[in-house]
Amino acid sequence: MSSLAHLEKKKTLFFPSVRDIFKFYFFLGLNSRRSRLFLLSSIVPIVIAAIFKGSQILYGQPRFSGLFIYSNMIMMFFLHFLILIMTLFFGSSVCREEVDGSTLPYLVTRPLHKMAFIVGKYAASTLLVGLTVTFSLAICFLILNLTQLGEGGIYKVLARDAGVLFLGVMSYMALFTFLGIILKKAIFFGLLFSFGWENIIQYFPGQTQRFAVVHYLKSLLPAMTQEGFPFLLFRLEPTPLAQSILTLLGIVIFFLGLSCALYAWKEFIIDSK
Amino acid sequence: MNPVVETKNLSKYYGNVLGLSDVSVEIHPGVVGLLGPNGAGKSTFLKLITGQLKPSLGQVCVFGQKIWNNPQLFADIGYCPETDAFFEDLSGWQFLTWMLQLHHFSACQAEEKANEVLGFLHLAEDKDRLIRSYSRGMRQRLKIAQAIAHDPQLIILDEPLNGLDPLGRRKVIKYIRKMGEEGRTVIVSSHVLPEIEAMTKKIILIHQGKIFASGNIHYIRELIDSHPHIISIKCNQVRDLAAALIKAEEVIKVFFTPDPQEVQIETRQRDVFFDRLQKLILELDLNVEAITSPDDNLQAVFDYLIGEK
Amino acid sequence: MSIRKKGYSHWEGQLKESAFVAWFPLTRLGIKLAFQKRFFKLFFFSAFLPALIFLAGIYVSERMEDFRFMIQGQPSFLQITPNYFKAYFTNSFFLFLLVLMMIFVGSGLIADDLKFKALQLYFARPLRKVDYLLGKMATLGFFLLLLSLIPGWIFVLFKLVFAGNFAFLRSYPWLPLAVVAYSLILTLFFAIYTLTLSALSSNSRHVALMIFGIYLASDIIFGIFYQNFHHPYLVLLSLKLNLQQVGAALFGEKLFYPVPWGWSLLLLIMLMGLGLAILNRRIRSVEVVK
Numbered sequence: 001m002s003s004l005a006h007l008e009k010k011k012t013l014f015f016p017s018v019r020d021i022f023k024f025y026f027f028l029g030l031n032s033r034r035s036r037l038f039l040l041s042s043i044v045p046i047v048i049a050a051i052f053k054g055s056q057i058l059y060g061q062p063r064f065s066g067l068f069i070y071s072n073m074i075m076m077f078f079l080h081f082l083i084l085i086m087t088l089f090f091g092s093s094v095c096r097e098e099v100d101g102s103t104l105p106y107l108v109t110r111p112l113h114k115m116a117f118i119v120g121k122y123a124a125s126t127l128l129v130g131l132t133v134t135f136s137l138a139i140c141f142l143i144l145n146l147t148q149l150g151e152g153g154i155y156k157v158l159a160r161d162a163g164v165l166f167l168g169v170m171s172y173m174a175l176f177t178f179l180g181i182i183l184k185k186a187i188f189f190g191l192l193f194s195f196g197w198e199n200i201i202q203y204f205p206g207q208t209q210r211f212a213v214v215h216y217l218k219s220l221l222p223a224m225t226q227e228g229f230p231f232l233l234f235r236l237e238p239t240p241l242a243q244s245i246l247t248l249l250g251i252v253i254f255f256l257g258l259s260c261a262l263y264a265w266k267e268f269i270i271d272s273k
Numbered sequence: 274m275n276p277v278v279e280t281k282n283l284s285k286y287y288g289n290v291l292g293l294s295d296v297s298v299e300i301h302p303g304v305v306g307l308l309g310p311n312g313a314g315k316s317t318f319l320k321l322i323t324g325q326l327k328p329s330l331g332q333v334c335v336f337g338q339k340i341w342n343n344p345q346l347f348a349d350i351g352y353c354p355e356t357d358a359f360f361e362d363l364s365g366w367q368f369l370t371w372m373l374q375l376h377h378f379s380a381c382q383a384e385e386k387a388n389e390v391l392g393f394l395h396l397a398e399d400k401d402r403l404i405r406s407y408s409r410g411m412r413q414r415l416k417i418a419q420a421i422a423h424d425p426q427l428i429i430l431d432e433p434l435n436g437l438d439p440l441g442r443r444k445v446i447k448y449i450r451k452m453g454e455e456g457r458t459v460i461v462s463s464h465v466l467p468e469i470e471a472m473t474k475k476i477i478l479i480h481q482g483k484i485f486a487s488g489n490i491h492y493i494r495e496l497i498d499s500h501p502h503i504i505s506i507k508c509n510q511v512r513d514l515a516a517a518l519i520k521a522e523e524v525i526k527v528f529f530t531p532d533p534q535e536v537q538i539e540t541r542q543r544d545v546f547f548d549r550l551q552k553l554i555l556e557l558d559l560n561v562e563a564i565t566s567p568d569d570n571l572q573a574v575f576d577y578l579i580g581e582k
Numbered sequence: 583m584s585i586r587k588k589g590y591s592h593w594e595g596q597l598k599e600s601a602f603v604a605w606f607p608l609t610r611l612g613i614k615l616a617f618q619k620r621f622f623k624l625f626f627f628s629a630f631l632p633a634l635i636f637l638a639g640i641y642v643s644e645r646m647e648d649f650r651f652m653i654q655g656q657p658s659f660l661q662i663t664p665n666y667f668k669a670y671f672t673n674s675f676f677l678f679l680l681v682l683m684m685i686f687v688g689s690g691l692i693a694d695d696l697k698f699k700a701l702q703l704y705f706a707r708p709l710r711k712v713d714y715l716l717g718k719m720a721t722l723g724f725f726l727l728l729l730s731l732i733p734g735w736i737f738v739l740f741k742l743v744f745a746g747n748f749a750f751l752r753s754y755p756w757l758p759l760a761v762v763a764y765s766l767i768l769t770l771f772f773a774i775y776t777l778t779l780s781a782l783s784s785n786s787r788h789v790a791l792m793i794f795g796i797y798l799a800s801d802i803i804f805g806i807f808y809q810n811f812h813h814p815y816l817v818l819l820s821l822k823l824n825l826q827q828v829g830a831a832l833f834g835e836k837l838f839y840p841v842p843w844g845w846s847l848l849l850l851i852m853l854m855g856l857g858l859a860i861l862n863r864r865i866r867s868v869e870v871v872k
Binding site: 016017020021023024027028031032033101102103104105106107108109110111112113114264267268269270 | 287320323324325326327342344345346347348350351352354356358359360362363371372374375376377419
Binding site: 063073185188 | 794
């Protein structure tokens, strides 16, 4: 039987707590029905890629090459839509899901660092979404570049894009985790930010562009051609590569740190059912 | 002996609404019943002592340390919440083993402990079913299971018997008493008085966010001077007895019940009354069947205290 | 002694069933709950801004002489013809406002009932599935019609008032009916779309994401395919464009894409049918969990 004295020996270490939370939520994310529904949405770009390739095979003479479609359409679909929706879903749920679902008492009454909960669940969600979008991106890439798979150089494109998407997932996930803790209507404001602010601000020249996360992600990609894609036109004045990566990592650390601090300080009132 | 849970002037406000007001209690090892009607502040009190809420005023210490943002204390605390909420996509087994692993038990240890407690609570057969398919009683038992599986020294149970069938209730009550006898601290909240009476004699009465009384049931009853004690006597010559007692100074009221062989007396001085009764029994040669105190129980104590306020 | 002898008696009256009464409390509650949400009142009143701007345009069109200092000639966008109505009803921002309204009002309509297992409570009363759905749809319909039908009729009314004659109605006698028809199509489509998604999850936040995500994704996918294939029938991929095609046809104006508007209408009807089938399956008083 344990005694009060052994409390002194059982220190709640931060990283083991993070590891335990991460394992729990990664497993839960894989098995949760609603998570699977959102992860299934990553099949949409694969279907789009398959249709493009199918039409190329059937009708020949494609208007754009496979790599071109991949870089300018599929990649943009991921960047402008898919990762935003998925990170908003998972990120805002990091804390809000436990509060709305009244499962928070089970977690706060365990010997776990409060901050470890945020970090662990954030890590699980990021890995889940990151792996899904990377896998989906890779399949799209393979489908659209079927005839060029022997060329080693094109895999650098895939690696670069996967890295950019993963950085995007990390940044947006941290931001939406923070939103989920401070706001009850995190989804609404997240949508306003993702499809309002992030879209509009890109059309502003100069330094204003730098107030959007997507600016730094696009700065890591080669300049897009404006031919034939008027709905994607914007005046990107890219930030240097190293600065972009550092800024994105800074966004992750800043919002994640803020989330941890807020979560540790705030009390959550669970409605009795 | 240091108290396991100690609160000093503990108060909690939800905006302008008072949840708890100036509560100072010391809880020592054993079973303590936290009793009060719905909305009295029981759950608020339990959430404060489990660190889920921050005190607006005062302080709360568990195992001699402040509980807020002190996760290492939870290695020895088990909490069963009132709300019916789970990770519905998990099976009972998965949920319990994960909860144990969050207590830093290894996978093997977690499985062993989960098997033990699920067997005890009759959930072993259904452990692989999804929680969403569990009945109300099974969900309640699972909640209790996650609170006790890691062998905590302090067990806090918020309305643990809700939804349990009579056999399940008996089992849990027996377990709670056993934990108390082993020297652990068990705090059980309920608004069902017979349940609390079956578990413990130590109670904390709470109403409208305030502690009305705290201690042994009988001791509290003795303190309620404003309410006379009722004593019921069953014998063969009730009218003779009544006629004799009505003259006594310490007797406030004498009344008859539908039972023709019973008379009830109201008195503020139990000891003086019982002395007189002994003499009367001998004088009148009464054949007394039973002498009981109908209001020397938790319900009566509770009603008197709530009624007063 | 039996209970009857103590005065117990059966009520001899007739149960009065009113089809209207059955679902109306649901609608009333839904509207009340919508207004209790924080920020909703602000959003609700802001949603009328486009209508106010178009109404101002009608006023300006009748008082061109007074606004000569600002406007030269007779700009085409200030000519009050069916095209003006089409411009209001089919513009992307207006449709986006309706989607936001659905997110605010509709995301939790059925999802919250599923979450709190309230369907059992509803169907333990003399309430049919149809009544339940009608009640929920009427909640959404209230807000949708407030933003579509009412402004449309107000435009017609104020045009007549500002013009001081009925020439406008004589020129376009079918216009009020077109307003009604398109408002009803918008209302029915968005109501069924929202309720279907709300019935698919017990978490209103996820439903909100789905409402927005599917609407936007359909448009983005159209854009991706159209840029590559330039085939006009790809317009059927976009929910927004289908609604715009039907709107343009009902107001007697040029279609956005050279695709018969009947296809768009058929697709919308098929989607509504699918939505109703899903709703029929999901709304049950007892949920069997395996």
